[in-house]
Structure formats: structure tokens, C-alpha cells
Amino acid sequence: MEWDKLNEYMQIAIDKAIFYLPRIIAAGVILWIGFKIAKKIVQVVNAALKRTGFSETLRPFLSSTVGILLKGAVLFVIASVLGADLTGLVAILAAAGFAVGMALQGSLGNFASGILILTLKPYKVGDWIQVEEKFGSVEQIGIFSTDVLTPGNKILIIPNSKITDSVVTNYSEKGMIRLELEVTMPYSESFPRVNKIIAESLQGVPKILKEPLPEIGIHNFDSHNVQLIVRPYVLPDDYWEVTFAANRAIKKAFSENDIKVAYSEGIEIGQIGE
Template identity: 40%
Template sequence: MDKAIEWLTNNSDLLLHYGIQAIFAIVIFIIGNKVAHFAGKLTAKGLEKRNVDKAVSSFLSSIIYALVFAAVILMALSQLGIQTTSFVAILGAAGLAVGLALQGSLSNFASGVLIIILRPFKAGDFVEAGGKSGSVQKIEIFSTELRTPDNKVIIMPNSAIMGGAITNFSREATRRIDLVIGVSYEADLKQTKQVLENVLNADERVLKEPAYTVAVLELADSSVNFVVRPWVNSGDYWPTYFALMENIKIALDENNIAIPYPQMDVHVHKDA
């Protein structure tokens, strides 16, 4: 006990020096962490004021936060007396090893940069990518957040999005609805075509330009198939689709035009 007290007495100045340094390092870390968060939020707000896409601002603000936070860690280590130059070299070597082990994560980061540069979609667009569909909420460093129509959140790796085809349903202002309506072979084709056109003309959401198409598509096994292709605003696609399906069925029934179902006729021949 006496030796411990003697050692503390002899090294009190040194302990005080390193204690103060440690306190300053902790203060730098705490304040620096808040500054990093503030810098990220400030970047996002500044970009949003300039009408930059929300997904892009979210990605860039994440990058700014990561860079500032890394600088804060180096400052805190420097305050503790650790040589940051050698530490950076060690980090570089470790980063190379970690990079080889985490190739997937680096691929996600590179894909995130490509999404920002190429901009195949923006926040709010409804897309299909990587086998999933949903509205784009935000783009992070390694992943992109989608929200499905039934309010599920999907976190997709950026590499999965850029590794395949991307279908953007919201980029164009208009979309075409493709319907195939089968009627009986006994139906009057001219009457059927007129009934289908009347249903389209009665719906105000169907655009006049481009003009819709109503035509015989094929003479199938059990029915004569009509193709019905109206153009609508992208936001009206599904409401118009559902309404047309219902109204076409009602109109065909009112005009006694049958919609056949697959059937097979069996003919039995009796030998004399």
C-alpha cells in the first residue's frame, strides 16, 4: 500500500497530464459526434432547399457524417498523444484487408454512387428492381429503402438494384393499360367493339391523346379475344384498371355478349 501511495506521489504530474488529455479527448469525441450529426443534417437541409432529390440528399448527408466522424476520431486520438500518421497507415493496411473481406459492402457503396450519378429513379418513384417493387424512400450508403403499396419497408442492397434491370413506373407522365377481353364466337364483333369503345369514352380518366386501341387480337380456342389499350396518367393507372374491368363486364352483360370459359366438346360415334 505504501509503495502504491509513493508511486502515485512520484507520478502525480504525469497522471494529471494524461488525465487532462483523456478528458479533452472524450470532450472532443462527444462534441465532434454532435458536430458530425449536425453537419449531416445541415447538408441534407441545404440540398433540399436547392430542390435536390430527397434520396440524393440523404445519401450525401450520410457521406458527410462519415467523413466528419472519421476526422473527429483522429483528433481524439491525437489528443491522447497517439501518432495519427502511423495510425492512418495502419488503418490503410487494415482497410485493405477489411476491404477484401467485405467486397460485398464495397460493391454496395459503389452501386450507391452509381445510383446517385445515373439517377435511374428519385424519391417517390415506384420502381421494380432486384425482384422487389415499391416506392423509393431514401438512398443510403449501402442500401436503398423501398415502401410497398401495403406499407411494408424493404431495405435492399444497392448492388442488388444495380445488378439487374430497373423498371421505373413513375418516370413518364402517362401509362398504357393493356387488357385482353374474350367474347363468344356467336357475338357480333362490330357490336362488341362499339360496347368496349363506349366504356372507354365514358371514363374521364382515359386520355384522348394518345388515342386508345380496341381491336381483335386473336381467334383463340374458346373465344374471340379483343385487345383494349387505353392511355391514362400514371397516377390513375390502377384505379382506372379496376374500374374498366368492372364496367366492361357490366356493359357486356347488358348487351347479352357472352364471355366464354374454356370448354371441350366430346363427340361419341357409335359403330353400326
């Protein structure tokens, strides 16, 4: 009786082996060939992305994503060859993907924005940009955020979704920045005279560009003085250095030419110059 049971079990094992062995061999061949093909495709994709000028940050990520998707497809084919029921697995993966997507909604938005920034390249590392009053030099462009170094030597980590949802000013795109310096003069003073004094003082600031010429004009009138705007052009890296130097030069020129910059507080009637 025991020999009959043993023979029955052996026959079942032989039948199973005969049934599954070709599938196992086929699965092994598919795994070996599939992974080889996936590796070759990843190399081709990486080379194509490099030729088209994709970002150094984005290219490895896209290549690895393509590799993972291809290898995942190979494993699904192998599971199908071995006779596994993939319906339940697909449903579980879909539910898990939905749950992860809901949990990481903000991060996925930053990720999508990072892909757009790295693809469209509205700015690059080293550019001077301004995002919602935040000004600085781009230190690093990541998938989820952009690091900006401020003139005060602070690192701002700005989420990429905030950048794509805002107006970004790229000061380095044209190779120069126009400073916006605010200066005041009394109503009794002659604007042509002040204009000449400011223009001459700016000529002594070394890093102000000669072309285009600085712009000097009347911006507004308030109760105590005339508000002027002085707009010299500088290289992006010289932004703060020239800002301080230009303000010092204008202050010195006003002092040497006895130009007052404000009236006293309260109501006072003064003369109006040219």
C-alpha cells in the same frame, strides 16, 4: 551518488523537453489550423454539392466523408511531426481495410450502387417503378437500399445492387402509365363490335386520360377464345383504382351486350365473326 543520479535524470528530462516542446507546440498549431481548414473545406464542398443538385441523402454523407478524410490527414501530419513511425500503422490500417472490405463485400456493392442511384437519379421519391416484377411507389432512397411501397400497402426493401443490375421501369418519368388489361371474346363475336363496346365503357371511367386515346387490339388466339389487350392511360397514383374500375366497366358492358367471354372446356367448333 543519489544527487548525481537525480541531476542526470533532470538533465535528460530537460533535453527531452527541449527536443519535444517545439514539436508539441507545432503539432498543436497544426491541429488547430488543420481542423479549421478542414471545416471550411467541408462547408465549401457541401455548398458546391447543393448547387449542383446532389441528393439530400447523399450530400451530408459525402460532406462528412470529406471531413473525416481531411481530419485523418491532419492527424497523420501531426504524428509525423512528433516523430512517430507511421510505417507499421499504415500496414495495420491497410490489412484492416482489406479484411473489412472482404467481410462487407455485399454491403459495399449496395453502397456503390446507392451512390450511383443518388447521383444519376434514374428515379426519385414518389416515382412509380418496377424492378423484377416488383411494382410500387418509391418511399425512400438510401445509401444501401430503396424502399418501395406496393399498391397493397407493403414496404419492399430492395438492395441497391439488385436495382442497378436489373431493368428498372420508371412509370412516372413521362407523367402517365399505360395499363395492360387482358380481355377475352369468343371467336363467333365481331371484333369491331366488341372494340366499340369496350371503348364506350372506358369513357365512363373518370380517371382514364382522354389523351392519348386507349388502345384496343387482338393480342393472341387460343383454343377457346380471342385474347384482347386494352391499354388506357392513367396517372401513376391512379394505377390500381383505374384498373379495377376499368375491369368493372368492361364486365358490365359485356353483360349488357350479351358477350360471352369463354367457350366451355373440351373440343368445340364455333363460328368465327368479323
